[in-house]
Amino acid sequence: MSSQGTCLPDDSMWQEFKLPELLFSDAIKQQHATIENEWDSLRRSACQTAAARALWKHAIHDPFAELLAGETYLRSLYEKIKNDRLNNAREISGVILAVRTLWFDTKLEAALNSFKSKESQLVLLGAGMDMRAYRLSCLRESDVFEIDFPEVLQKKTNILQAALDSSKDHQTTKVMAKSLTKVAADVRDDDWFKKLQMAGFVPQKNTVWILEGILYYLSHSQAMQVLKIIADSCALAHTVLLADFMNESSTTLSSSIFHFYSDWPDQLLPSLGFTHVALSQLGDPDAHFGLMNDPLSLFNKLRRLPRTVQTNPDDGTPCCRLYLVQASGSPKHTTS
Ligand SMILES: C[S@@+](CC[C@H](N)C(=O)[O-])C[C@H]1O[C@@H](n2cnc3c(N)ncnc32)[C@H](O)[C@@H]1O
Numbered sequence: 001m002s003s004q005g006t007c008l009p010d011d012s013m014w015q016e017f018k019l020p021e022l023l024f025s026d027a028i029k030q031q032h033a034t035i036e037n038e039w040d041s042l043r044r045s046a047c048q049t050a051a052a053r054a055l056w057k058h059a060i061h062d063p064f065a066e067l068l069a070g071e072t073y074l075r076s077l078y079e080k081i082k083n084d085r086l087n088n089a090r091e092i093s094g095v096i097l098a099v100r101t102l103w104f105d106t107k108l109e110a111a112l113n114s115f116k117s118k119e120s121q122l123v124l125l126g127a128g129m130d131m132r133a134y135r136l137s138c139l140r141e142s143d144v145f146e147i148d149f150p151e152v153l154q155k156k157t158n159i160l161q162a163a164l165d166s167s168k169d170h171q172t173t174k175v176m177a178k179s180l181t182k183v184a185a186d187v188r189d190d191d192w193f194k195k196l197q198m199a200g201f202v203p204q205k206n207t208v209w210i211l212e213g214i215l216y217y218l219s220h221s222q223a224m225q226v227l228k229i230i231a232d233s234c235a236l237a238h239t240v241l242l243a244d245f246m247n248e249s250s251t252t253l254s255s256s257i258f259h260f261y262s263d264w265p266d267q268l269l270p271s272l273g274f275t276h277v278a279l280s281q282l283g284d285p286d287a288h289f290g291l292m293n294d295p296l297s298l299f300n301k302l303r304r305l306p307r308t309v310q311t312n313p314d315d316g317t318p319c320c321r322l323y324l325v326q327a328s329g330s331p332k333h334t335t336s
Pocket residue numbers: 042043044045046049050125126127128129130147148149152185186187188211212213214217
């Protein structure tokens with residue numbers, strides 16, 4: 001236990017920073033060199049989130065996260081965590097991403113269990129280096145579709161193949177889901193949903209949509225278009241959307257990268273056609289997983305402030321919030 005009484009590991013855990021040998025093999029090094037030299041920040045964000053899952057491995061079991069993240073992003077996040085520990089920071093870098101992943105994992109399993117028919121689909125929009133199809137046994141009866149830019153999907157395939165080639169234990173790269181299909185598409189384009197259907201997605205089947213770390217990279221109209229397409233599918237099948245939303249203040253953290261925001265996704269989503277919407281904030285009972293217990297952490301302070309408050313009264317900083325939202329709908333509830 002840490003000095004702040006949370007389930008964070010003690011200092012010795014963070015000091016054990018040892019990269020897997022495989023990361024230094026020519027095959028994997030070459031893959032990551034292309035990422036660093038040729039990818040823009042949008043695509044590289046896939047490696048940053050994988051680095052958080054890798055360094056928070058005491059909370060998340062994602063055995064390939066290190067290989068998929070690559071040395072640069074692992075070292076960079078590790079240095080931030082080290083400084084946070086040295087400075088006795090109340091918020092340790094990467095904790096938001098760790099809690100976010102665990103929230104999506106938990107809500108995904110609950111949503112699949114809520115479906116009457118066990119045959120279901122999962123669509124990961126902006127899948128990046130997500131390994132849910134490999135690591136979650138609750139997907140064993142689900143067809144999984146990963147949508148991302150072609151080069152991101154290809155890079156992930158190449159890295160996993162390199163890992164497979166060098167491993168004697170082929171079980172480790174086995175897909176747990178019933179099937180896994182990669183769909184190369186840009187969700188800003190009009191044809192992404194058509195591409196998804198052409199890849200085998202069936203709109204009449206119960207579906208969970210995971211939009212983890214993608215909406216705020218889109219413009220307002222692009223994000224609304226994506227959400228509308230998902231909301232429309234509620235008319236055909238039981239549909240569950242799991243997504244994280246930045247509030248307006250959060251987008252000011254990097255206004256050239258973050259665009260779409262919603263301060264009230266719990267009002268926005270019903271207006272699009274979802275019938276049930278539940279919103280959680282980081283640190284809420286269903287969104288801390290023992291990693292955000294410190295009552296004086298920023299997350300817990302923000303939760304105590306009404307959501308209408310834009311500026312933190314303690315220090316005048318903007319209230320940057322990340323909302324974790326579950327929305328659902330089904331044919332019997334749709335009026336049109
Ligand atoms: C922050 S990463 C999150 C990846 C993954 N969901 C996770 O949580 O680890 C954002 C991902 O969205 C993808 N992405 C961003 N804009 C996209 C677009 N317009 N079309 C398809 N994928 C996109 C990026 O390539 C990247 O893989």
